[in-house]
Amino acid sequence: MEVRNIDQDELDALLALNEDHFNDVKSKRINPGKLQETFVAFANSDGGDLYIGIEDKSETGERVIGFGEQEDANALISTLLEETNPAVENVVIEFLEVEGKGLILHFGIPKSPKVHYTASGDCYIRINAAKRKIKGDRITQLGYSKGAEPYERRALDNVDIEDISEGELLSRYMERVGTHLLPEAFLRKQRLLTKKDGERVPNVGSVLLFDDEPQATLEKRCAVKVYRLRTTETEYKREQLEEMPVTINGDVESVIEKTVNQVTKYIDGASFQDAGKIVKLNYPSEALKEILVNAVIHRDYSLNDDIHVRVFDNRVEVQSPGKLPGYMTLENLYDERFSRNPNVVRMLHNLPNPVNHDIGEGLDTAKNELKKAGLVDPIFYEKENAFIVTIKHQKVASVEDVILQYFSNNPSSSISNKLVRQLSGEDDMQKVKLALQKLRAAGEIKLEDENASAFNYRYIKA
Structure with missing residues (x-):
């Protein structure tokens, strides 16, 4: 295993490290089972770095008490790598050698697309600088948010197959893709039926695609709300609303079309002052469309919330329920590919002139179209349990x-x-x-x- 010598500056940086959502230090005396709880919490959350061989800041005396040799850490390494269920993939492991103080064991733990458990069967998540044990529905929700258990495949026993198979939306879709299968056989082949109590019933994905009112059928908020706000301020007030928000319901394809049209309507006429000049909002239509499409097809439908699209005088903000799924992070958005709702994405992409590109290409298209228009790249961030994209009407500096x-x-x-x-x-x-x-x-x-x-x-x- 790799051993890397570190100098005093790097050691000082480690000792000054604040334990937070992404970093933790532990004594080498820690019980392997207790350490595994923290290891699992990192993997189930956003990943992080774990250093063993450093005493807590509250302890007096020498803080670095490392391992005498690599074999002394075998029990810890074995528990974390071999007894975590399922195993966490792509973990980086190295020893940091500090002259005269032994070896510090470092685990670089990635954000995982799976839900992990300790050897005793417990599940933990990382909350700020602490781990939290979760059970039951909270574990199920974690699986949905990661995309490990696609919510779109959840069986709905309050929906009859005939409600979907005999509907006009499915009939039109089958005609457009040119299939001659019977409706029920088509739904089964496309994995839009899920077994429950020995019978196949429609799942969330089939309702999102082919139900006239998925919001009513799913009994949760999963529409799109579009706001027009007469302000350029970050913090806005209700009285700055030009009118009451427009709520857009329906199947995912029509929701996308109606949302794009409504946002385009609000942008037409929006303007702000810059150095005494009036600047009218003018975004590349393709960039705007791609970001709105992504919000609808990649959101977490297990969360009881709508997508919120806010058109300000100088920007557009799109807030979609759910943080980035799987191993996706803000840093690898343009490089990695992961779909939380693969069936919905695939079904839309199979249509002639589909509304969506291949997974991951939509953001690339949006960025490139904004660049052609001389505008800055979209800004991405996560807040609580939402993913937010901000499209600023800001010119790229010459x-x-x-x-x-x-x-x-x-x-x-x-x-x-x-x-x-x-x-x-x-x-x-x-x-x-x-x-x-x-x-x-x-x-x-x-x-x-x-x-x-x-x-x-x-x-x-x-």
């Missing part, structure tokens, strides 16, 4: 603006083509060169060394 801002903050420094590209995100060397030449011609900047070769040009404030 390369020239980036250069001038750099000299405003660093008046005595110099800048190169490479540094400008790093600061601006503009990869085209020629575009940066032209921007530098333009500012030089305008007398804003000048060469630091007139005799330098073109490849070594650096510029300073004129």
